[in-house]
Amino acid sequence: MKTTINQVYKHVGEEVTIGAWLANKRSSGKIAFLQLRDGTGFIQGVVVKSDVEEEIFDLAKKQLTQESSLYVTGIIVEDTRSPLGYEIQVNHIELIHEAVDYPITPKNHGTEFLMDHRHLWLRSKKQHAIMKIRNEIIRATYEFYNQQGFVKVDPPILTGASAEGTTELFHTKYFDEDAYLSQSGQLYMEAAAMAFGKVFSFGPTFRAEKSKTRRHLIEFWMIEPEMAFMEHEESLELQEQYVSYIVQAVLKNCKMELQALERDISKLENIKAPFPRITYDDALSFLKEQGFDDVEWGDDFGAPHETAIAESFDKPVFITHYPTKLKAFYMQPDSDNPDVVLCADLIAPEGYGEIIGGSQRIDDLELMEQRYKEHGLTGPAYEWYLELRKYGSVPHSGFGLGLERTVAWIAGIEHVRETIPFPRLLNRLYP
Ligand code: 4AD
Known part of the structure; x- marks a missing residue:
């Protein structure tokens, strides 16, 4: 048999x-x-x-x-x-x-050697365990959003406009037109939310970022839910439920894999909603108290700042209400203080950094037109997005969870390059 x-x-x-x-x-x-x-x-x-x-x-x-x-x-x-x-x-x-002279022997090999042999390295016990955990997170994601009544919608990969700023775009020709590889499906998911209410996407995302850190990939996969009739706070509640759900699913269904990776599961067992929230302003005061003098109001937090903030919590923490000028053009200003926006980054514990970026979106046409001007977004490629604010605009929110950073955190893997089958890095397109 x-x-x-x-x-x-x-x-x-x-x-x-x-x-x-x-x-x-x-x-x-x-x-x-x-x-x-x-x-x-x-x-x-x-x-x-x-x-x-x-x-x-x-x-x-x-x-x-x-x-x-x-x-x-x-x-x-x-x-x-x-x-x-x-x-x-x-x-x-x-x-x-019969395999002759298999290059990856049980002895230790250097990272570059292993990365050059990624097509074979995937067979090893550790890599196998990481990919199984990745698969479980994907499975649990579909299960969670289906249970919550979301519709999966697939945004395009080839786009005519940028979603997250124009500096990190991969450019390509689209016959006679210019096109870009998607940085985020969000703008299309907003259109989809107006058609289906609650939607989510799961797809590859491209950032021509010249960052060489343990958290950055050039091509990564993002899960992007978008919800009509949902404001900021309710979106945070959804995010903490979702993240708790995938962590508990991995704990339940990947026991052998977590054991193979020697993951300290006591660090995962308490990952249950609610998660703590801290405003950007409070986070900044906390950093100052901790002796950080390299960050002022209006600056983005770097990895050491995020790690210091995360270390004071044993669960992921939301940093909310970032300065408006730091964030993307589509974020809804806080009505009490328009210098900050209704947004949140979710920072994973143990130094794994930001795993979710999300916000409430501007639903007012005039304000969106003003933001377009401020950000220099012109041309027909952006017009359809404004139309969403012309015909039955509603408060809506959404977020993007980076799959590889989430796998790195849950599986306890130092570098995101081991959390995707074939990583695309600053200097790596092979294999
Ligand atoms: O914060 P980001 O840029 O958010 C967006 O793209 C929104 N449009 C999403 C949305 O609201 N629908 O990216 C979201 C997440 C980050 O928190 C991080 O986990 C991951 O995507 N990410 C990366 N992961 C690996 N390598 C990179 N270069 C990444 N850039 C972002």
Whole structure:
């Protein structure tokens, strides 16, 4: 009977065949231990000399090379010492393809070497665990928004206008016109919210940012919900529920992966709504008290500032009401103080930085036209967005969660380059 590693628990005591690759092996005298992986998980295969034909034992002990592909047949038994809880007592091995000189050996390799071999590195236990957590966050995201009555809408990737300022745009030709790779689907999601009420998108996003930090990718994936008839505070409540939901989903469904990554799960278990909120002004006073003299009112916070603020909380923290001049053209000014906008950045704990940026959007046509002028946004590419304020404009809010930074935080990974299958970095387009 053919099965996969994640299904072996259904076959205890039975003989099964698994298509697998040899991740690693060791032997001690008359027993060979094979670390097998099949994409769904990792299992130990035990080959006992006295139980198999001589050529099978020789194959297992001597010939089999790392990453060779195999059909392994054997009996599934419980094994409380392994993370999976099962192992396979091998009766037979069929070699499908012999891998010669696999470059990533069990010894330590440098990051550049591993990044050059990303197409193979993805097979390793750690990378496998990170990608499974990424997948769980995506799965839980769809589940959460579907339960909340959102409609998934897909904004375009090729656009004629910039959503988040014009300095970080990837330019391309669109036949005779100029086009850009999407920096954010937000403007289109606002149109979609006026058509469907509550919408979300999940797609790739491109920023030609010359930033070389552990938090910046050139291409990253963003989840962007947009809600009609929803003001700032209600949007924050949705954000904290959503983030709590994905953290709890990973804790529930990725136990083995978190264990493989040695993630301290006590840091995740308390991630439940509500999350603390602090205004930009209060955050600035706090930073001054902490001795930061490199930031004044009107300056953006850098990574060290965000980390200092995050460290005083054990949950993600919203920094709200940033200065208007710091933020994007579409943010709704606070009616009590138009120098600040109804926005929030959500800062993850443990120094992982900003994972969400969001705001209430301007719904007044005149004010939006004024902002267009101030930001020099002219031309037909922007006209449709103004029309949303002409025909049945309503208060609305939305936000964008950066998937890779969220994976880095939940999985406890230092650098975002390991949280996306094929990272695009400042100096990396290969593989
Ligand atoms: O704060 P940002 O730029 O917000 C927007 O683009 C809004 N239009 C979203 C919206 O309201 N619909 O980006 C949102 C999030 C950040 O909090 C961060 O998690 C992630 O996207 N992000 C990046 N992740 C990796 N590499 C980069 N270069 C990133 N830039 C932003």
